[in-house]
Amino acid sequence: MSPLSRRGFLGLGMSAGAALLAGCSTPGSTSVNAAPVIPPASGPVKLTYWAWLKDLQKVCDIWNAKNPNIQVEAVWIPSGNSGGYPKMYSALAAGTGPDLAQIEFRTIPEFLLVNGLVDLARYGAQDYADRFDKTLWGQVSFVDGVYGIPQDSGPMATFYRPDLLERVGADAPATWDQWAQVAAELRKDKVYIDCFPLADPSWFTAIATQAGASWLRVDGDGWVINMTDDVTLATARFFDKAIDDDLVTTAFGQYSTPWFAAAADNQIASLTSASWGDALLEGVSGGEGKWRVAKMPRWSDGFGSSYIGGSTVAVLANSQHPKEALEFAIWMQTSKEGIDALIKYCGIGWSPLRDYIGEQREQPAAFFGGQRYNEEIFLPASKEQNPDWSWWPITQQSFNIIGDGFRKKASGGTLVDAIVTAETTIIDAFRNKGLTIRKATS
Amino acid sequence: MNSSTTTSTAAGEKTGRPGADRAAGRPGRRRLDSRAWAPWALLAPFLLLFTLTFAVPILTAVAQSFTRVTRQGVFGEQGVTTQFAGFWNYAQALGNDNFTASIGRMLLFGIVQVPVMMLLCTILALLLEGASARWPAFFRASYFMPYGIPGVIATILWSFLYVPGLSPLIDIAGRFGVEVDFLGADTVLWSIANIVTWSYTGYNMLIIVAQLKTIPNEIYEAAKVDGASPWRVAWTIQLPLIRPALVLTTVFSIIGTLQLFAEPQVLQSVSPAIDSEYTPNLSAYTTAFAYNDYNVAAAQAVLIALVAFILSFAFLRLTNRKSQ
Numbered sequence: 001m002s003p004l005s006r007r008g009f010l011g012l013g014m015s016a017g018a019a020l021l022a023g024c025s026t027p028g029s030t031s032v033n034a035a036p037v038i039p040p041a042s043g044p045v046k047l048t049y050w051a052w053l054k055d056l057q058k059v060c061d062i063w064n065a066k067n068p069n070i071q072v073e074a075v076w077i078p079s080g081n082s083g084g085y086p087k088m089y090s091a092l093a094a095g096t097g098p099d100l101a102q103i104e105f106r107t108i109p110e111f112l113l114v115n116g117l118v119d120l121a122r123y124g125a126q127d128y129a130d131r132f133d134k135t136l137w138g139q140v141s142f143v144d145g146v147y148g149i150p151q152d153s154g155p156m157a158t159f160y161r162p163d164l165l166e167r168v169g170a171d172a173p174a175t176w177d178q179w180a181q182v183a184a185e186l187r188k189d190k191v192y193i194d195c196f197p198l199a200d201p202s203w204f205t206a207i208a209t210q211a212g213a214s215w216l217r218v219d220g221d222g223w224v225i226n227m228t229d230d231v232t233l234a235t236a237r238f239f240d241k242a243i244d245d246d247l248v249t250t251a252f253g254q255y256s257t258p259w260f261a262a263a264a265d266n267q268i269a270s271l272t273s274a275s276w277g278d279a280l281l282e283g284v285s286g287g288e289g290k291w292r293v294a295k296m297p298r299w300s301d302g303f304g305s306s307y308i309g310g311s312t313v314a315v316l317a318n319s320q321h322p323k324e325a326l327e328f329a330i331w332m333q334t335s336k337e338g339i340d341a342l343i344k345y346c347g348i349g350w351s352p353l354r355d356y357i358g359e360q361r362e363q364p365a366a367f368f369g370g371q372r373y374n375e376e377i378f379l380p381a382s383k384e385q386n387p388d389w390s391w392w393p394i395t396q397q398s399f400n401i402i403g404d405g406f407r408k409k410a411s412g413g414t415l416v417d418a419i420v421t422a423e424t425t426i427i428d429a430f431r432n433k434g435l436t437i438r439k440a441t442s
Numbered sequence: 443m444n445s446s447t448t449t450s451t452a453a454g455e456k457t458g459r460p461g462a463d464r465a466a467g468r469p470g471r472r473r474l475d476s477r478a479w480a481p482w483a484l485l486a487p488f489l490l491l492f493t494l495t496f497a498v499p500i501l502t503a504v505a506q507s508f509t510r511v512t513r514q515g516v517f518g519e520q521g522v523t524t525q526f527a528g529f530w531n532y533a534q535a536l537g538n539d540n541f542t543a544s545i546g547r548m549l550l551f552g553i554v555q556v557p558v559m560m561l562l563c564t565i566l567a568l569l570l571e572g573a574s575a576r577w578p579a580f581f582r583a584s585y586f587m588p589y590g591i592p593g594v595i596a597t598i599l600w601s602f603l604y605v606p607g608l609s610p611l612i613d614i615a616g617r618f619g620v621e622v623d624f625l626g627a628d629t630v631l632w633s634i635a636n637i638v639t640w641s642y643t644g645y646n647m648l649i650i651v652a653q654l655k656t657i658p659n660e661i662y663e664a665a666k667v668d669g670a671s672p673w674r675v676a677w678t679i680q681l682p683l684i685r686p687a688l689v690l691t692t693v694f695s696i697i698g699t700l701q702l703f704a705e706p707q708v709l710q711s712v713s714p715a716i717d718s719e720y721t722p723n724l725s726a727y728t729t730a731f732a733y734n735d736y737n738v739a740a741a742q743a744v745l746i747a748l749v750a751f752i753l754s755f756a757f758l759r760l761t762n763r764k765s766q
Contacts, residue, residue, distance in 0.1 A: 030522070031518075031519055031522075033519065034519075081732060085731065085732070086731035086732075089731060089734060090731075093736075109517065110734065112517040112519070113513075113517050113518060113734060114734055115517075115518065115519075115522070142516065142517070143515075143516055143517075143519070197714065198714050199714035199715075199716075199717070200714075218516050221514070221515055221516065221520075222516065223516065250714070251606070251714075252712070252714065253714060256711065256712060257601070257605050257608065257711070257712050258605050258606055258607055258608075258712060261605065261606070261607025261608050262607055265607060393516075393517055394733065396732045396733065397732065397733045400717070400718045400719075400728070400732070403717065403718075404540065404717055407627070407714065407715065407717060410627055410715075411627065432534060432735075432738075433511075433513065433735070434510070434511055434512030434513040434518070434522075435513055435516075435517075435518075
C-alpha cells in the first residue's frame, strides 16, 4: 500500500461522495401539481395500490374483470404509522411509489407537506363531490385542491353493556353530565364506564370536535390556530375532573390488550368509540349478545357525534396514470358493487357515501343481540358532524405533543395545562417546518 | 498470553525472527508493487459495499443535518427552498426536551442495566467453566437461547407477563396483597431492562466463556499446586485474564443501550407511559418518519453516534489507565 495510492483512493471516494451528495437534496422539495396534467394513456395500464386492507385484491379483481385496460394490483403494507407511511415517504423520497395508496384523513396534509399527493381536482374529482358526505369531502379539500377520495370513516357512538348499567339502575347516558353521574355509580360496583387514553389524544380530539372545536384553519397563505377556545378548555376541564374523581381509568387505552382483559372480566361498562369498533368488540371473549349501541353522550352545545379515524384512497405524486387511478378510486368508493365488496372482503369502516351504507350493514347483528345498530345509531350519527374541522400538516407531531402533556396528568398535571402548552409548542413546530402560523385573535 | 509461557524456551528463536522476516520481505516488496492492484481488486467488493451502504449514508446524514427547508404557502405548494443551516438542526434536536430526556433515560438505564448484566454474565460464565460444573454444554446452550429470540418476539413474550389481567405474576402478587404495575411511568424502564438483560446475558456470557477457554491449563495446575481455592482461582486468575472480554462486552452493551429501539417500540402498545421519543433512536425514527423532518432526525442521529463514541472512548480510557 503506497501512500500515493491510498491518498488517490481517498480522493476518489471523497469526490464520488460529493457528487452523490450534490444529487440528493431534502426529499419532497418539488411539486408534481405545478407540472402539466398527464393525459390519459392510449393503451392498457397497470396500477399499483398500497393499502393495509386485507383481501383488497378481491375488490380490485371485480374491477379488473370489467376493465381490461386498467389493471389494478393491490399490495399489502403495514398500517399507517406502524410502517405504511414510513414506507410511502421513503418511496416518494426515492422518486418511486405506487399509483394509489391508503392514507388517513388526518395524514393527507402531512403528505402535502412533502409534495406527495396529486391534486385530483385537476383530473375532474370535483364532479363527484356531491356523492360524498360533505364533512369528509371537506377533509380532503385544501386550497382549491382535492387530495384523496374518502374511503371510510368512523362516526362515533357508545357501545355499552345493558346488564352492567342495569345493576346501578342506569341506561346509556344521553349527555356527558349524565355520563359522569352513571360513571360514579358504576365505580361503587368496581366497574369503569370507559377509559381515557392519555397516550393517544385522538379520542380527546374527537370529543372536543363534537363540542364544536376547530383547532386549525387555513387563512390566505398561512395557518390560524385556536386550541384554547372555550369548548376545548371546557372539554379538558370535564375530563380533568373525571380522571381526578376516578370515573375513568387511564391505565390503558381502548382496544389495548389490558382493555380486552378488563372488558372480558366485566370491568368495562361502555366505550364511546367509532363505528369500526363493532368488529374489534367481537374480540372480547364471551361478549356475544351482551353489548348494545346507543348515541354517544352530548354536550349542551355542539354536535350529535364526531369522527375517529377514517381513510382515503389517494394518488401518490410519482404516478404516471393519475386519470386512470382516479377512475378506479371513484368506482371503488361510489359504486354499490365497490362499497359492498370493500365491506365484505376488507371490512372497511363507515361508507363515505351520502346515501348508501352497504348491504351487509342493513342487516341485524347477532353480536349486538339482533340490534340494527348501523341504521339506528351510526347512520344518524354520520349526519351530525362538525363540518368545520380540518386536519393540518403536522397532525401526528401535534398528537404526540398533546399526548406528552396528557401523560403528565399521571404525575399531577392537568389536561387544561397540557392543551395550553401544546398550542405554543405546535406553533413552534409549524415555524420550524418553515410554515406560517398565527394565533387566532378572537 | 500463550507466548508468556513459552518465552524461556523460545527466547533465542524469537530474537532472530523479525530480522529474518525483514530479509525475506524486501525482495518480495518490489514484486508486490508491480502488482499493487491485486489487493485493491480483492478489496473492491468490500470497498464498494462499504462505500455505498456505510460511508455514503453517513456522509449524507451529516450533510442533511446541516441543511434546513423553508416553505412558501400553506403546505409549501408555492415553493420549497433548501438552505445551509449551520447548527440550527442541532439546536432544534437539543432544544427538544423529549430527546434530551431520552438520552438521560438511557444513561440511567445503562448505569443500572449494564453492570447488572455484566455481573450476571460473568458469574454464569465462571460457574459454567468451574471445575465442578455439571452439563456445562447444556446450560451454556440454554443460557444462550434467549439471544436467538428476536427482540420483538421477546418483548411480546414478556408483555404477557407484564399486562394486568393476563399476567400470572401480577395475579400471584395480588393474592399476597402486593399490587405490582410493570408498565407504569416509573417501572416500565426497568421492565425493559429486564427484557434486555434476559436477551443479552447469554450472549455476553458466551464471549466471556470463549476467553476463559483460552486460559492455559498450566496456570490452573500451578494454582492447584499452590493450593488455591476455587474463589481464589476466580478472583486472581480468571477475572484478570478475562478482562479484555469484559471490556469488549461492556463497550458493546453501552452502544447497544443507546440504540435501544425494538423493545420500547413494541411495549408501547401496552404501556401508555412509553412515548414516541422514549429512547434516542425512537426519537430520531419518529422525527424522520412521523414528522418527516429528515434534517433534524439526521442531527439527532449524529448526536447519538457522538454520545456513544464519547461514552465508549471514556470507558476504554478509564480501563486502560487502570491497567497501567
